[in-house]
Amino acid sequence: MNGSPPVVRLDGITKRYGAVAANQDIRLDIHSGRIHALLGENGAGKSTLMGILSGMVQPDSGRILIDGQPRAFRSAREAITAGIGMVYQHFMLVKAMTVAENVFLGYPGVLLNRRRMEETVAQLARRFGLDIDPAARIGTLSMGERQRVEILKLLFRDSRVLIFDEPTSVLTPRESEHLFDALRRMAAQGKAIVFITHKLDEVMALSDDITILRRGSVIEGLATTAVTSKHELARRMVGRDVLLQVQREPYEPRQLVLRVDGLSNAGLRDIRLEVRQGEILGVVGVAGNGQKPLVEAICGLTAPAAGVVRILGEDWHRFYTHRRWDGNLAYIPEDRRGLATCRNLDLVDNFLLTTRQGFCRGPWLLRRRATRKALRLIRDFAIQPADTRISARQLSGGNLQKLVLAREFFRRPRLIVAEQPTQGLDIAAIQDVWNLLLNARKAAGILLITGDLTEALMLADRLAVMSAGRIVDTFPVDDADKLDRIGLMMAGSAA
């Protein structure tokens, strides 16, 4: 597809974790000046492969050729020296330091004075269209800006190959656009870009080359121009047609399961909303406009400072002092690794985290029974690998989310708070989750917080638009007038 020799050639890369072949005899070329999308279902081995290329993971066999020369990386530092850098989902920045200081951190050589550092960083940022204030402290920056700092760190070390693992999952749509512009500029200046994503629109819009992995092997490598639509892409990836359509039956709201009236907290002002059994209320808005404090208050992480929060007919304080494990509120947080699971505990322990009351007799924990249940859920939800003894950190991002969903649905909730529930899932899994949520709607009221408007429109019965810590307006999804103005509402103008 491209005449010039590749900067990076992966030649027969294989990596096994116990019985799981995460990568199997992978061959892949990466060219400079091109954007290469890496696709595949959850657990297909994308992160593992890029971990190997960036020196974080050691392959069992196979070679990495840089400019035709075989190289072996024993650490991320060695890969960076060779010009290969990765932007991780969890940023590794020192919050108390400035942008420029972070970029220079760990750079061997003499310390420069602040002005020179900031100038260098500003210059670099301009060159690649990464808009940022070099003197700002990391703690004050948005996720998108922090990502730019991570990219600048790599550019500053003259990386020629930049790898992104699901880079847009933490970004707002605007920030994503901004990132794509920067990626195009980097490619135009001869960098090779690899990015992993589950969003096929992004692939179609941005990439030059596409590689699809399935169960650890490359099943297809092609130029984006050879693909006609994202449906075709989806079919190639999953092996069957995925429509991303759901059957939404008309809803008949029944009893009230959540009532928030005049709630004010840090970052929230006078929130009013209601959720009834049988409906999905979609909360949409640009990330960071109060969604997080709202969820935290409803889910019991922070007490409401003012106003009323009634859950399943009970006052907030009463509800959270005597909570039952089932038939109650289930919370599916966005932060799966930090909140919803314990990375070093095995899958049974993680399953027990919110269901433990259902598996005890007196002081004893009925672990064997829990193991049987967990195993059944793992099969039902097609979580890979289907082994309860592995720890949560060994699951791929998508499979971990399925585990959380399986656990929370097992509790037969009557109120579900789902925060970005399909983020990081492959399309087949997204389809499953959407169906699950719609199914759960029969018995529960659902508060869906999402940054993905398509998802909100697909699932929600009513929408609540958030901006600057307030709910600007709430309306049924079939109100076409208001839907037209939804962008303005998100930007803060009243309905």
Place this chain on the structure above:
Amino acid sequence: MLPLRTFKRQETHWWVSCLIFPTAIGLSLAICALLLKLQGKPAIQGIGLLFQGAFGSHWAIQDCLLKAIPIFLCSLGVAVAFRLQVWNIGAEGQFALGAIGATAAALQWPGLPGYALLPLMAAAALAAGGLWGFIPAVLKLRMRANEIIVTLMLNYIAILLLDYLVYGRWKDPQSFGFPMTAIFSDNAIVGRIGDTGLHWGLALCVATGGVLWLFFRFTRLGYELKASGENLGAARYAGLPYERLLILVMLLSGGLAGWAGFLEASATINRLQPSIMVGYGYTAIVVAWLARLNPLSIGLASFLLAALRVGVENLQLDLQVPAAFGGIMEGLILLTILAGSFFADYGWQWRRRSA
């Protein structure tokens, strides 16, 4: 720059972990030999004396076991707190309070029969040690006071309290002015196992270790402790009662150290006196770390560090090295093992000239 470069290992090879422990012990022994040499003592012979003192006779081994008992109990307590990531370094003070509690019971009801008095003393020790753990827990929850500092300072208060009692109210009139209580009545002394020199406190250790193991493995509360210690965020998410767990853990931690104090006062010295404080509570922290909080390994590590104490006593007698030598060795072992565990996680290679 050093001609060495390090890199993080993917998987830890089992043989690396197996090698680290003996290598670290060997290294710290070598450093000790060097220290002996610097003092002009025979180094090799010194190390020999150390081993002979600890393992040379069945008296020696028995002595090691006796000293391992309080270290084991304190260390179990410390480990329970560490599991929840609560850094209780106050085992020393909790140990002192346990001894005080047991002594109070022994002096109050000297006439009670042993089957009533001993449980009473154990309960008093548990309560007093537990109280000394409870205080930092409450201060941490209510006033966000750092438990490391509070537990450490409470150690000094506990020791002063003990001094106050044995110099004052509880001083034995027949002790010729020495700061000590009267010797306990026979009913207040934990008996020997058969005609060995070991006392039944050893059985208490085995039972406590087993119960704790069961507790962490099979009970809901044990699970909740484990999960909260792993990830506080998840604990909040899942509605685990962190505050209650913290208080429970500190009560338990203090109570176990308190039991160690009870056994020392009752079985070992048969009275309360300032010399009961020999730093078991600090050794316990070293032990808990070395054993990575695992109850079984804590048993083994307690025995080893007790052996070190016994061995150094022998060294002290034969070569007139200062008493602080034992503390130095203890520190060396901890440091070499901690440094050694670096090699479990990291590999190294020589930097090539050209690169």
